[in-house]
Amino acid sequence: MQSTMFNGTKVTLIGDAIGVGDSAPVVTAIGTDLNDVEVGGAKDKIQLIITVPSLDTNTCAAETRRFNEDVNNLDICETTVISMDLPFASERFCTTSGIENLTVASDYLDKSVSKAYGVLMDDNKLKGLSARAVFVVDRSGTIVYKEIVKEVTSEPNYEAALEAIKEAR
Known part of the structure; x- marks a missing residue:
């Protein structure tokens, strides 16, 4: 068990x-x-799928801003940040933070993304939220990089994720 x-x-x-x-x-x-x-699945672009607990935390906000800047010049990549925040709160975050280079989505409805990717937290005060994780999916739909961040309050390894995207080209 993860x-x-x-x-x-x-x-x-x-x-x-x-x-x-x-x-x-x-x-x-x-x-x-x-x-x-x-x-998920096969697509025309490499996918960067990022799960975070809530955009309303400093770490999640910083991570989303960082990936927004890092993927700005990567037209080979489709980036999606998924949290349990309501879509309205996510939209407000994107507007106030200038998030334009990636998609922000919510898993609040049925937690299907978190369950399918094995990142739904089941203990503690964070039960029901997504763990901080990063997945890189190549064009064929195969996962070529995975990081479940060891400490949910820490940021991921940005360089390793970006390198995996470049290698998946």
Whole structure:
């Protein structure tokens, strides 16, 4: 069973434990405009799928801003940040933070993305939120990079994710 940590305490993750070499599940989240946002599977572009607990935390906000800047020049990549925030709150965050280079979506409805990617936290005060994780999916729909951040309050390894995108070209 997969896990992460929250302030040094182990948090169990539930859902399908997928990894590098597995097919990326095709799942739907809700966009800031309330339209469906599909992630996973084969697509014309490499996918960067990022899950975070809530955009309303400093770490999640910083991570989303950083990836927004990092993927600005990567026209080979489709980037989606998924949280449990309501679409209205996500839209407000994007507007106030100048998020224009990636898609922000919500998994609040049925937690299908978090379950399909094995990142739904099941313990602690964060139960029901997504763990901080990064997946890179190549054009064929295969996961070529996965990071479940060891401590949910820490940022991911940006350089490793960006390198995986470049290698997936």
